[in-house]
Amino acid sequence: MEDLHFVSGKSRRKAPKLTNFHYYRVDLYFQVFDTQLKEVNDRFDEVKTELLLCMSSLSSVNNFASFDKAKIVRLAQLYPQDFDRTYLINLPIQLDNYIHDMKMHSEFSSLRGIGHLAKELVKTRRCTNYMLVNKLLTLALALSVATASIERVFSAMKIVKTPMRNKMGDQWLSDSMLVYIERYVFAFIDNELIM
Template sequence: MNPTLKDSGEKSQNTAEKCDVEVEPTSKRKTKQSRRLDGHTVMSSTGERSKQTMETFRTSIFYAVLDTMLSELNRRFAKPNCEIMLGIQALNPSSNTFCQEEALFAFASIYECNTDDLKHEVYQMKRILERKVKSGIQKPSSIVELTKIIEPFKEVFHELFRLCKIDIAILVSTASCERSFSTLKLIKTHLRSTMDDDRLSSLGILSVESRRAKSLDLNEFVKQFAANHNNRRIRLL
């Protein structure tokens, strides 16, 4: 203990004794059971906080938290989820496991793809990428770039293109969903509590896709609106 704190504690204790102030903490009054519960069997706490010991902490809190964490880890890293993650990595051109058949076929089997066709498509795609690199064209570095290369030939690389689209569409986390809910919370305040769902959905889309919304030409919208409502009294053009 810090000597300064120890001296301060002793001085406070001496001062309290001189002033006839009790130093020892008084015992708390025992909580009585409510009369409404007379004649009933009480199986849980009714507000009285029981004395916490190391053993009760270990069994009621520590083990419960560990059990929840292990259950969540087992759920998230189950075999199907791991196969999906490895399959996504196998479609990434910058990955060391790019086009690895074992991981790619396990991913394809989850979405019921034809593995025989996929095997030929992967072989041809490897050859195309090798030729592009030899001709001086930069190799794609992401799944999106790979999908853009395959898209003109999507009828030929049907299974591979399908897996790439699935790969891009899979959400790696709930961040996008949580961001959408946060946006809706900012839009629908207590002053806008009577807003209907259609208007809220439209404003939410404009807010989430703010970059695309800002790049739109509002004059074109006004012209189209005016053309569809020729009988309006207000002239927009």
Template sequence: MGITNVLCQALKQHSQDLLNAMHLVSTTKSLIQKLRDDGWEPLLASVISFCEQHEIDIPDMNACYTKGRGRYHRQDENLTIEHHFRIGIFTVAINFQLQELRSRFCELTTELVILSSGLNPKDAFRLFKIVHICNLVKKYYPQDFTEHEQELLESPLQHYELDVIKHPDFQNMNAISELCRGLKISGKSKIYFLIDRLIRLVLTFPVSISTTERAFSPMKLLKTRLRNRMEDKLLADNMIVYIEKEIAGNFTIEMIMDDFYSMKNRRQA
């Protein structure tokens, strides 16, 4: 918890520095991995010291570990109490944390955020790098830009660096959304249309992530053990209604019944 606390506090901030947050993800993974590899002995020594200070009984760590309780317990001669605590509890708990971090912040997602931060106008475009933006397009948006556009992108970026980044109207912006709006108002979105397209694609990135995360939550509620034979189309239809419940709330049962009734009339005609 001490290792992950710094990352948690950074992610809770309303004004997030995504680049530094991704760096914290990397350092958190490294520190947790180091704890897994080298942290058992110091932890065990600390626990033993605590138990001795408070007169708490300490089990013999080299004794055989007993599985089960009551008359159903049995001893495993090849499994010691230390092995149970170290492998069965300590390592399992850390592996769960690492798996959670890797699933939520995979290497591709981390790289995507780092590369896209080059478009952020915060601090007078401090993170702007032409090579990062070109790599962002080639690696993550190849279907949105033709090969010819990818080859031409570097040239307008050089003009963009001397024009937009140095322009006084763009110096006090703090978000990519403000940059997108400023390019539109100034008319520069037509001149740097490739860059404007990339900015709009990057702006949809948080939406796509939140929609995906929202989809996994209702899936557990809709497709339960009793509904395990639910077909994909029915599951998808139910999930759309659940995820977009604010929109679905605008439709009453009477409106739906009337719609079905009108469909029936059209079929009879």
């Protein structure tokens, strides 16, 4: 009987002790992390994620720390109407020259993002030397604005088109959305003038 008690006591000692610290630090953390990862994956499909990663390779932050020639070429490949075969052949060569030039000049070392980089390229007139890079920067900036605008529209649509208003026509929905999205502009216009 004594041996049995010893064995069960020994097996209890081997069982891991779950503490509150372990629960909050590990179990809960993983649950929150999995939830956030699912939300990101639901919001950004593989193509959008690849697009964002490629665009981030253009960033000038930390003296071009995230520069990745292969991802930048891939970004160009995603837009065959803007980057034909000749452009795609010349782009890697231009990128080698571009990154070498950028790292040699101090005015490019402390820039904060692709917007500032695009401005500095124009200001220093290097946009003509690096036409393809400038084209990619312009495309990336336009995509950022377009994506933000689309997000605003869908967010507004959830507010404007409620289940009660679900049967409104396209023109009425479009007009209502415009007024809602640009409500700050309409706030300064007299209602009598609108009517």
